[in-house]
Amino acid sequence: MGKEKNKALFALVGRNISYSFSKGYFTNKFKELNFNTHEYINLDIQDIKELPQKIKENKKSLKGLNVTIPYKLEVFNYLDKIDKKALKVGAVNTIKITKKGRLKGFNTDVYGFKRSLKPLLKSNHKKALILGTGGASKAVAFVLDKLEIKYKFVSRNPEGKKQISYKELTQKSIASHHLIINCTPLGTHPNIDSCPDIPYEFLTENHLLYDLIYNPSETTFLRKGKEKGASIKNGLEMLEQQAEKAWEIWNE
Template identity: 45%
Template sequence: MKKYGLIGFPLTHSFSKSYFAEKFRREGIVDCQYELYELPEIQALPAVLVNEPELVGLNVTIPYKQEVIPYLDRLDPACREIGAVNCIKITPLELIGFNTDYFGFKTSLSNWLGIERPGALILGTGGASRAVAQALKDLNISFLRISRSPNPDSGTTRSYEDLTASPQLLQEYPLIINTTPLGTYPNTADLPPIPLAGLGPEQWYYDLVYNPEETSLMREAARRGAKTKNGMEMLHLQAEAAWEIWNEVD
Protein backbone atom coordinates (compact mmCIF):
# COMPACT_ATOMS: atom_id res chain seq x y z
CA MET A 1 0.00 0.00 0.00
CA LYS A 2 1.33 3.41 -0.99
CA LYS A 3 0.27 6.28 1.22
CA TYR A 4 0.03 9.96 0.44
CA GLY A 5 -1.22 12.77 2.61
CA LEU A 6 -1.53 16.41 3.56
CA ILE A 7 0.07 18.22 6.50
CA GLY A 8 -1.12 21.56 7.84
CA PHE A 9 -3.21 23.13 10.56
CA PRO A 10 -6.16 23.29 10.57
CA LEU A 11 -7.35 20.97 7.81
CA THR A 12 -11.11 21.39 8.12
CA HIS A 13 -11.13 23.30 4.81
CA SER A 14 -9.22 20.72 2.78
CA PHE A 15 -10.62 19.00 -0.32
CA SER A 16 -7.42 17.04 -0.93
CA LYS A 17 -8.52 13.72 0.55
CA SER A 18 -11.78 13.65 -1.40
CA TYR A 19 -9.97 14.83 -4.56
CA PHE A 20 -7.46 11.98 -4.45
CA ALA A 21 -10.05 9.40 -3.38
CA GLU A 22 -12.08 10.32 -6.46
CA LYS A 23 -8.96 10.23 -8.63
CA PHE A 24 -8.11 6.73 -7.38
CA ARG A 25 -11.66 5.55 -8.07
CA ARG A 26 -11.97 7.22 -11.49
CA GLU A 27 -8.60 6.03 -12.78
CA GLY A 28 -8.74 2.55 -11.25
CA ILE A 29 -5.68 3.21 -9.07
CA VAL A 30 -5.43 0.47 -6.44
CA ASP A 31 -3.30 0.00 -3.32
CA CYS A 32 -3.12 3.77 -2.74
CA GLN A 33 -4.46 5.80 0.15
CA TYR A 34 -4.55 9.54 0.93
CA GLU A 35 -4.85 10.78 4.53
CA LEU A 36 -4.95 14.09 6.39
CA TYR A 37 -2.29 14.74 9.04
CA GLU A 38 -3.33 17.75 11.07
CA LEU A 39 -0.21 18.91 12.91
CA PRO A 40 -0.56 21.51 15.69
CA GLU A 41 3.16 22.19 15.18
CA ILE A 42 5.63 21.30 12.46
CA GLN A 43 7.86 19.55 15.02
CA ALA A 44 5.36 16.66 14.85
CA LEU A 45 6.36 15.81 11.27
CA PRO A 46 9.21 13.36 12.10
CA ALA A 47 6.83 11.29 14.25
CA VAL A 48 4.36 11.08 11.34
CA LEU A 49 7.11 9.79 9.07
CA VAL A 50 8.15 7.16 11.63
CA ASN A 51 4.58 6.04 12.33
CA GLU A 52 3.59 5.95 8.64
CA PRO A 53 6.41 4.05 6.88
CA GLU A 54 4.28 3.57 3.76
CA LEU A 55 4.17 7.31 3.05
CA VAL A 56 5.72 8.22 -0.31
CA GLY A 57 4.38 11.73 -0.77
CA LEU A 58 2.97 14.67 1.17
CA ASN A 59 1.23 17.89 0.28
CA VAL A 60 1.94 20.86 2.56
CA THR A 61 -0.54 23.62 3.32
CA ILE A 62 -0.90 26.59 5.68
CA PRO A 63 0.99 27.37 7.88
CA TYR A 64 3.94 25.08 7.10
CA LYS A 65 5.04 25.89 3.53
CA GLN A 66 8.13 27.66 4.82
CA GLU A 67 8.49 26.05 8.26
CA VAL A 68 8.83 22.57 6.73
CA ILE A 69 12.02 23.41 4.81
CA PRO A 70 14.51 22.64 7.65
CA TYR A 71 13.07 19.10 7.83
CA LEU A 72 13.91 18.34 4.20
CA ASP A 73 17.14 16.95 2.78
CA ARG A 74 17.04 19.05 -0.36
CA LEU A 75 14.86 21.29 -2.50
CA ASP A 76 14.09 21.17 -6.18
CA PRO A 77 16.01 24.14 -7.71
CA ALA A 78 12.82 25.98 -8.72
CA CYS A 79 11.39 25.42 -5.26
CA ARG A 80 14.56 26.81 -3.67
CA GLU A 81 14.14 30.00 -5.67
CA ILE A 82 10.54 30.40 -4.53
CA GLY A 83 11.40 29.68 -0.88
CA ALA A 84 8.26 27.69 -0.07
CA VAL A 85 7.29 24.00 -0.27
CA ASN A 86 3.86 22.50 -0.89
CA CYS A 87 4.90 19.03 -2.07
CA ILE A 88 7.32 16.50 -0.55
CA LYS A 89 8.60 13.39 -2.26
CA ILE A 90 9.58 10.73 0.27
CA THR A 91 12.22 8.21 -0.78
CA PRO A 92 14.14 5.66 1.31
CA LEU A 93 17.13 8.01 1.28
CA GLU A 94 15.75 11.55 1.46
CA LEU A 95 12.89 14.03 1.64
CA ILE A 96 12.75 16.33 -1.40
CA GLY A 97 10.76 19.58 -1.47
CA PHE A 98 8.90 20.89 -4.52
CA ASN A 99 6.44 23.70 -5.23
CA THR A 100 3.50 22.77 -7.44
CA ASP A 101 1.54 25.87 -6.36
CA TYR A 102 3.69 27.75 -8.86
CA PHE A 103 2.68 25.55 -11.78
CA GLY A 104 -0.98 25.44 -10.73
CA PHE A 105 -1.30 29.18 -10.26
CA LYS A 106 0.67 30.21 -13.34
CA THR A 107 -1.28 27.88 -15.63
CA SER A 108 -4.64 28.80 -14.13
CA LEU A 109 -3.95 32.55 -14.26
CA SER A 110 -2.74 32.37 -17.87
CA ASN A 111 -5.88 30.47 -18.86
CA TRP A 112 -8.01 33.18 -17.23
CA LEU A 113 -6.20 36.31 -18.40
CA GLY A 114 -5.52 35.27 -21.97
CA ILE A 115 -3.29 37.94 -23.49
CA GLU A 116 -4.06 40.49 -20.75
CA ARG A 117 -1.24 41.35 -18.36
CA PRO A 118 -2.67 43.76 -15.75
CA GLY A 119 -0.52 44.85 -12.80
CA ALA A 120 -1.25 42.86 -9.66
CA LEU A 121 -1.72 43.33 -5.93
CA ILE A 122 -0.76 40.23 -3.94
CA LEU A 123 -2.69 40.11 -0.66
CA GLY A 124 -0.54 38.32 1.93
CA THR A 125 3.12 37.40 2.25
CA GLY A 126 2.98 33.74 3.30
CA GLY A 127 4.21 30.65 1.48
CA ALA A 128 1.55 30.70 -1.24
CA SER A 129 2.34 34.34 -2.04
CA ARG A 130 5.92 33.37 -2.88
CA ALA A 131 4.77 30.97 -5.61
CA VAL A 132 2.33 33.60 -6.88
CA ALA A 133 5.07 36.26 -7.00
CA GLN A 134 7.40 33.98 -8.95
CA ALA A 135 4.64 33.13 -11.43
CA LEU A 136 3.87 36.84 -11.94
CA LYS A 137 7.56 37.59 -12.54
CA ASP A 138 7.75 34.83 -15.14
CA LEU A 139 4.59 36.17 -16.83
CA ASN A 140 6.07 39.69 -16.88
CA ILE A 141 3.30 41.05 -14.65
CA SER A 142 4.30 43.85 -12.29
CA PHE A 143 3.03 43.56 -8.72
CA LEU A 144 2.92 44.98 -5.22
CA ARG A 145 2.62 42.89 -2.07
CA ILE A 146 0.01 44.00 0.47
CA SER A 147 0.64 42.94 4.08
CA ARG A 148 -0.64 43.63 7.58
CA SER A 149 2.99 44.17 8.61
CA PRO A 150 4.88 45.50 5.58
CA ASN A 151 8.65 45.52 5.45
CA PRO A 152 9.77 49.17 5.20
CA ASP A 153 12.94 48.05 3.44
CA SER A 154 10.99 46.50 0.58
CA GLY A 155 9.66 48.75 -2.15
CA THR A 156 7.20 46.09 -3.24
CA THR A 157 5.36 45.69 0.07
CA ARG A 158 2.61 48.05 1.22
CA SER A 159 0.06 47.91 4.02
CA TYR A 160 -3.70 47.55 3.83
CA GLU A 161 -3.83 51.06 5.31
CA ASP A 162 -1.80 52.31 2.34
CA LEU A 163 -4.28 50.66 0.01
CA THR A 164 -7.23 52.33 1.75
CA ALA A 165 -5.47 55.71 1.73
CA SER A 166 -4.45 55.35 -1.93
CA PRO A 167 -7.40 53.69 -3.72
CA GLN A 168 -5.81 54.61 -7.07
CA LEU A 169 -3.59 51.57 -6.52
CA LEU A 170 -6.61 49.47 -7.48
CA GLN A 171 -6.56 51.20 -10.85
CA GLU A 172 -2.80 50.91 -11.29
CA TYR A 173 -2.84 47.25 -10.24
CA PRO A 174 -6.29 45.97 -11.25
CA LEU A 175 -5.46 42.26 -10.77
CA ILE A 176 -6.02 41.45 -7.09
CA ILE A 177 -4.83 38.07 -5.82
CA ASN A 178 -5.75 36.85 -2.36
CA THR A 179 -3.14 34.42 -1.03
CA THR A 180 -4.36 34.62 2.58
CA PRO A 181 -6.74 32.10 4.19
CA LEU A 182 -9.28 34.85 4.90
CA GLY A 183 -12.74 33.71 3.83
CA THR A 184 -11.95 29.99 4.08
CA TYR A 185 -14.55 27.67 5.63
CA PRO A 186 -15.67 27.82 8.42
CA ASN A 187 -14.82 31.54 8.77
CA THR A 188 -16.51 32.44 5.52
CA ALA A 189 -17.49 35.98 6.58
CA ASP A 190 -13.85 37.06 6.85
CA LEU A 191 -12.37 39.08 4.02
CA PRO A 192 -9.16 41.02 3.40
CA PRO A 193 -9.58 44.71 4.39
CA ILE A 194 -9.35 46.28 0.95
CA PRO A 195 -11.44 49.35 -0.10
CA LEU A 196 -14.51 47.75 -1.65
CA ALA A 197 -15.65 51.04 -3.17
CA GLY A 198 -12.61 50.90 -5.46
CA LEU A 199 -13.71 47.64 -7.09
CA GLY A 200 -15.42 47.76 -10.47
CA PRO A 201 -15.60 46.23 -13.97
CA GLU A 202 -11.93 47.00 -14.62
CA GLN A 203 -10.74 44.73 -11.77
CA TRP A 204 -9.82 41.05 -11.85
CA TYR A 205 -10.11 39.28 -8.48
CA TYR A 206 -8.43 35.89 -8.08
CA ASP A 207 -8.92 34.15 -4.72
CA LEU A 208 -6.71 31.15 -3.96
CA VAL A 209 -9.41 30.00 -1.52
CA TYR A 210 -11.59 27.23 -2.99
CA ASN A 211 -13.82 26.39 -0.01
CA PRO A 212 -16.33 28.02 -0.30
CA GLU A 213 -16.46 28.26 -4.07
CA GLU A 214 -17.39 31.94 -3.76
CA THR A 215 -15.74 33.82 -0.91
CA SER A 216 -17.21 36.95 0.66
CA LEU A 217 -14.75 39.15 -1.19
CA MET A 218 -15.39 37.36 -4.49
CA ARG A 219 -19.09 38.07 -4.00
CA GLU A 220 -18.46 41.74 -3.18
CA ALA A 221 -16.18 42.11 -6.21
CA ALA A 222 -18.66 40.42 -8.53
CA ARG A 223 -21.48 42.67 -7.27
CA ARG A 224 -19.44 45.64 -8.43
CA GLY A 225 -18.80 44.16 -11.86
CA ALA A 226 -15.30 42.73 -11.33
CA LYS A 227 -14.23 39.47 -12.94
CA THR A 228 -13.66 36.76 -10.31
CA LYS A 229 -12.05 33.34 -10.08
CA ASN A 230 -11.47 30.94 -7.19
CA GLY A 231 -8.60 28.54 -6.54
CA MET A 232 -10.28 25.29 -7.60
CA GLU A 233 -8.56 25.00 -10.99
CA MET A 234 -5.24 25.80 -9.31
CA LEU A 235 -5.94 23.06 -6.75
CA HIS A 236 -6.53 20.47 -9.48
CA LEU A 237 -3.46 21.52 -11.46
CA GLN A 238 -1.10 21.51 -8.48
CA ALA A 239 -2.49 18.18 -7.24
CA GLU A 240 -1.87 16.52 -10.60
CA ALA A 241 1.63 18.00 -10.72
CA ALA A 242 2.30 16.56 -7.24
CA TRP A 243 1.03 13.14 -8.35
CA GLU A 244 3.49 13.16 -11.26
CA ILE A 245 6.36 14.10 -8.94
CA TRP A 246 5.52 11.39 -6.44
CA ASN A 247 5.31 8.71 -9.12
CA GLU A 248 8.07 9.67 -11.52
CA VAL A 249 10.82 7.10 -11.90
CA ASP A 250 14.14 8.45 -10.68
Protein backbone atom coordinates (compact mmCIF):
# COMPACT_ATOMS: atom_id res chain seq x y z
CA MET A 1 0.00 0.00 0.00
CA GLY A 2 1.38 3.36 -1.00
CA LYS A 3 3.86 1.90 -3.54
CA GLU A 4 1.54 2.09 -6.55
CA LYS A 5 2.32 5.19 -8.54
CA ASN A 6 -1.28 6.28 -9.12
CA LYS A 7 -2.78 5.01 -5.90
CA ALA A 8 -5.14 7.41 -4.12
CA LEU A 9 -5.62 6.60 -0.47
CA PHE A 10 -8.14 8.17 1.91
CA ALA A 11 -8.70 7.33 5.56
CA LEU A 12 -10.74 7.90 8.69
CA VAL A 13 -8.84 8.87 11.83
CA GLY A 14 -10.47 7.94 15.12
CA ARG A 15 -10.49 5.57 18.08
CA ASN A 16 -12.39 2.26 18.04
CA ILE A 17 -13.92 2.98 14.64
CA SER A 18 -14.57 -0.47 13.18
CA TYR A 19 -18.29 0.47 13.05
CA SER A 20 -17.56 3.57 10.96
CA PHE A 21 -19.81 4.95 8.24
CA SER A 22 -17.01 6.51 6.18
CA LYS A 23 -15.17 3.40 5.03
CA GLY A 24 -18.30 1.72 3.68
CA TYR A 25 -19.56 4.92 2.09
CA PHE A 26 -16.38 5.75 0.21
CA THR A 27 -15.61 2.13 -0.73
CA ASN A 28 -19.04 1.95 -2.40
CA LYS A 29 -18.51 5.36 -4.00
CA PHE A 30 -15.21 4.27 -5.53
CA LYS A 31 -16.82 1.09 -6.91
CA GLU A 32 -19.67 3.08 -8.48
CA LEU A 33 -17.19 5.50 -10.06
CA ASN A 34 -14.96 2.61 -11.17
CA PHE A 35 -12.02 4.22 -9.37
CA ASN A 36 -9.97 1.04 -9.07
CA THR A 37 -6.87 2.82 -7.80
CA HIS A 38 -8.76 4.52 -4.96
CA GLU A 39 -8.95 3.00 -1.49
CA TYR A 40 -10.43 4.05 1.86
CA ILE A 41 -9.11 2.65 5.15
CA ASN A 42 -9.54 3.17 8.89
CA LEU A 43 -6.63 4.62 10.84
CA ASP A 44 -7.73 3.40 14.25
CA ILE A 45 -5.36 5.01 16.76
CA GLN A 46 -5.47 5.06 20.55
CA ASP A 47 -3.64 8.40 20.79
CA ILE A 48 -3.51 11.36 18.38
CA LYS A 49 0.29 11.32 18.77
CA GLU A 50 0.28 8.26 16.49
CA LEU A 51 -1.07 10.29 13.57
CA PRO A 52 2.22 11.68 12.12
CA GLN A 53 3.68 8.16 11.88
CA LYS A 54 0.52 6.81 10.21
CA ILE A 55 0.67 9.61 7.65
CA LYS A 56 4.36 9.00 7.07
CA GLU A 57 3.73 5.29 6.41
CA ASN A 58 1.24 6.15 3.66
CA LYS A 59 2.58 9.50 2.46
CA LYS A 60 3.07 8.48 -1.20
CA SER A 61 -0.61 7.78 -1.77
CA LEU A 62 -2.54 9.54 1.02
CA LYS A 63 -4.75 12.33 -0.33
CA GLY A 64 -7.25 13.06 2.40
CA LEU A 65 -8.50 12.21 5.87
CA ASN A 66 -11.77 12.30 7.76
CA VAL A 67 -11.54 12.82 11.51
CA THR A 68 -14.00 11.49 14.07
CA ILE A 69 -14.37 11.01 17.83
CA PRO A 70 -12.34 11.86 19.86
CA TYR A 71 -9.84 13.78 17.71
CA LYS A 72 -11.78 16.65 16.09
CA LEU A 73 -10.19 19.10 18.52
CA GLU A 74 -6.84 17.43 19.22
CA VAL A 75 -5.98 17.22 15.52
CA PHE A 76 -5.51 21.02 15.35
CA ASN A 77 -1.96 20.65 16.68
CA TYR A 78 -0.95 18.45 13.73
CA LEU A 79 -2.16 20.68 10.89
CA ASP A 80 -0.15 23.10 8.76
CA LYS A 81 -3.15 25.25 7.91
CA ILE A 82 -6.79 25.53 9.04
CA ASP A 83 -9.71 26.80 6.98
CA LYS A 84 -11.32 30.00 8.36
CA LYS A 85 -14.68 28.33 8.98
CA ALA A 86 -13.08 25.40 10.82
CA LEU A 87 -11.22 27.90 13.00
CA LYS A 88 -14.48 29.65 13.88
CA VAL A 89 -16.18 26.33 14.62
CA GLY A 90 -13.26 25.10 16.70
CA ALA A 91 -13.26 21.58 15.25
CA VAL A 92 -11.84 19.80 12.20
CA ASN A 93 -13.33 16.68 10.63
CA THR A 94 -11.76 16.78 7.16
CA ILE A 95 -8.11 17.11 6.15
CA LYS A 96 -6.75 17.70 2.68
CA ILE A 97 -3.18 16.61 2.00
CA THR A 98 -1.62 18.86 -0.62
CA LYS A 99 0.83 17.83 -3.33
CA LYS A 100 3.58 19.22 -1.11
CA GLY A 101 2.42 16.99 1.75
CA ARG A 102 0.97 19.80 3.85
CA LEU A 103 -2.15 19.18 5.96
CA LYS A 104 -5.07 21.61 5.76
CA GLY A 105 -8.07 21.20 8.08
CA PHE A 106 -11.72 21.85 7.23
CA ASN A 107 -15.09 21.32 8.89
CA THR A 108 -17.72 19.66 6.68
CA ASP A 109 -19.98 18.74 9.63
CA VAL A 110 -21.34 22.29 9.42
CA TYR A 111 -22.39 21.79 5.79
CA GLY A 112 -23.89 18.35 6.46
CA PHE A 113 -25.82 19.38 9.55
CA LYS A 114 -27.24 22.55 8.02
CA ARG A 115 -28.35 20.78 4.83
CA SER A 116 -30.12 18.02 6.77
CA LEU A 117 -31.68 20.20 9.51
CA LYS A 118 -32.99 23.21 7.59
CA PRO A 119 -35.91 21.48 5.78
CA LEU A 120 -37.26 20.23 9.15
CA LEU A 121 -37.38 23.57 10.92
CA LYS A 122 -40.72 25.18 11.80
CA SER A 123 -41.57 28.60 13.17
CA ASN A 124 -41.59 27.35 16.78
CA HIS A 125 -38.01 26.05 16.62
CA LYS A 126 -36.54 29.19 18.17
CA LYS A 127 -34.52 27.60 20.98
CA ALA A 128 -32.41 24.46 21.13
CA LEU A 129 -30.70 22.19 23.62
CA ILE A 130 -27.40 20.70 22.45
CA LEU A 131 -26.64 17.50 24.35
CA GLY A 132 -22.88 17.11 24.66
CA THR A 133 -19.92 19.46 24.27
CA GLY A 134 -17.51 17.57 21.98
CA GLY A 135 -16.27 18.42 18.49
CA ALA A 136 -19.56 17.65 16.73
CA SER A 137 -21.48 19.92 19.11
CA LYS A 138 -19.31 22.85 18.03
CA ALA A 139 -20.40 22.41 14.40
CA VAL A 140 -24.04 22.18 15.54
CA ALA A 141 -23.71 25.40 17.58
CA PHE A 142 -22.10 27.17 14.62
CA VAL A 143 -25.06 26.27 12.39
CA LEU A 144 -27.63 27.31 15.01
CA ASP A 145 -25.89 30.67 15.31
CA LYS A 146 -26.18 31.13 11.54
CA LEU A 147 -29.87 30.17 11.66
CA GLU A 148 -30.42 32.55 14.59
CA ILE A 149 -31.62 29.76 16.88
CA LYS A 150 -30.70 30.33 20.52
CA TYR A 151 -29.21 27.34 22.30
CA LYS A 152 -27.77 25.95 25.49
CA PHE A 153 -25.32 23.11 25.87
CA VAL A 154 -26.28 20.32 28.26
CA SER A 155 -23.27 18.67 29.87
CA ARG A 156 -22.41 16.28 32.68
CA ASN A 157 -19.81 18.84 33.74
CA PRO A 158 -21.16 22.26 32.72
CA GLU A 159 -18.82 25.22 32.34
CA GLY A 160 -19.79 28.84 31.71
CA LYS A 161 -23.12 30.57 31.09
CA LYS A 162 -24.15 28.63 27.97
CA GLN A 163 -23.89 25.22 29.64
CA ILE A 164 -26.30 23.56 32.05
CA SER A 165 -26.35 20.13 33.66
CA TYR A 166 -28.79 17.31 32.87
CA LYS A 167 -30.14 17.69 36.41
CA GLU A 168 -31.19 21.26 35.60
CA LEU A 169 -33.54 20.14 32.80
CA THR A 170 -37.10 20.75 33.97
CA GLN A 171 -40.55 20.71 32.40
CA LYS A 172 -40.16 24.44 31.82
CA SER A 173 -36.80 24.14 30.04
CA ILE A 174 -38.05 21.30 27.81
CA ALA A 175 -41.23 23.26 27.03
CA SER A 176 -39.23 26.32 25.97
CA HIS A 177 -36.67 24.46 23.82
CA HIS A 178 -38.43 22.71 20.93
CA LEU A 179 -35.25 21.55 19.18
CA ILE A 180 -33.09 18.97 20.98
CA ILE A 181 -29.91 17.66 19.36
CA ASN A 182 -27.96 14.68 20.66
CA CYS A 183 -24.23 15.12 20.03
CA THR A 184 -23.20 12.43 22.52
CA PRO A 185 -22.37 8.82 21.55
CA LEU A 186 -25.08 7.50 23.91
CA GLY A 187 -27.23 4.96 22.08
CA THR A 188 -24.71 3.99 19.41
CA HIS A 189 -24.63 0.31 18.43
CA PRO A 190 -24.04 -2.01 20.26
CA ASN A 191 -25.16 0.01 23.34
CA ILE A 192 -28.56 0.69 21.83
CA ASP A 193 -30.47 0.87 25.13
CA SER A 194 -28.49 3.92 26.28
CA CYS A 195 -29.79 7.45 25.83
CA PRO A 196 -29.17 10.94 27.19
CA ASP A 197 -30.72 11.49 30.60
CA ILE A 198 -33.38 14.08 29.79
CA PRO A 199 -37.02 14.23 31.04
CA TYR A 200 -38.64 12.63 27.97
CA GLU A 201 -42.08 12.76 29.62
CA PHE A 202 -42.27 16.51 28.87
CA LEU A 203 -41.74 16.15 25.10
CA THR A 204 -44.63 17.04 22.78
CA GLU A 205 -45.57 17.09 19.10
CA ASN A 206 -43.97 20.56 18.94
CA HIS A 207 -40.51 19.08 19.51
CA LEU A 208 -37.93 18.07 16.94
CA LEU A 209 -35.33 15.56 18.13
CA TYR A 210 -32.20 15.26 16.02
CA ASP A 211 -29.63 12.53 16.78
CA LEU A 212 -26.18 12.67 15.16
CA ILE A 213 -26.05 8.88 15.58
CA TYR A 214 -27.06 6.83 12.53
CA ASN A 215 -26.54 3.29 13.85
CA PRO A 216 -29.14 2.21 14.88
CA SER A 217 -31.35 4.27 12.57
CA GLU A 218 -33.78 4.85 15.44
CA THR A 219 -31.97 5.32 18.72
CA THR A 220 -33.65 5.08 22.12
CA PHE A 221 -33.44 8.90 22.25
CA LEU A 222 -35.41 9.17 18.99
CA ARG A 223 -37.85 6.41 19.89
CA LYS A 224 -38.74 8.08 23.19
CA GLY A 225 -39.34 11.32 21.33
CA LYS A 226 -41.50 9.65 18.68
CA GLU A 227 -43.63 8.06 21.41
CA LYS A 228 -44.48 11.59 22.57
CA GLY A 229 -45.37 12.74 19.06
CA ALA A 230 -42.12 14.59 18.39
CA SER A 231 -40.57 14.77 14.92
CA ILE A 232 -37.30 12.84 14.69
CA LYS A 233 -34.21 12.74 12.48
CA ASN A 234 -31.07 10.61 12.64
CA GLY A 235 -27.56 11.54 11.51
CA LEU A 236 -27.30 9.54 8.27
CA GLU A 237 -28.10 12.36 5.87
CA MET A 238 -25.72 14.67 7.72
CA LEU A 239 -22.95 12.09 7.33
CA GLU A 240 -23.67 11.62 3.63
CA GLN A 241 -23.70 15.36 3.01
CA GLN A 242 -20.49 16.00 4.95
CA ALA A 243 -18.79 13.09 3.14
CA GLU A 244 -19.70 14.56 -0.26
CA LYS A 245 -18.36 17.94 0.84
CA ALA A 246 -15.12 16.28 1.97
CA TRP A 247 -14.83 14.55 -1.42
CA GLU A 248 -15.29 17.93 -3.12
CA ILE A 249 -12.51 19.47 -0.98
CA TRP A 250 -10.11 16.60 -1.68
CA ASN A 251 -10.63 17.03 -5.41
CA GLU A 252 -10.37 20.81 -5.60
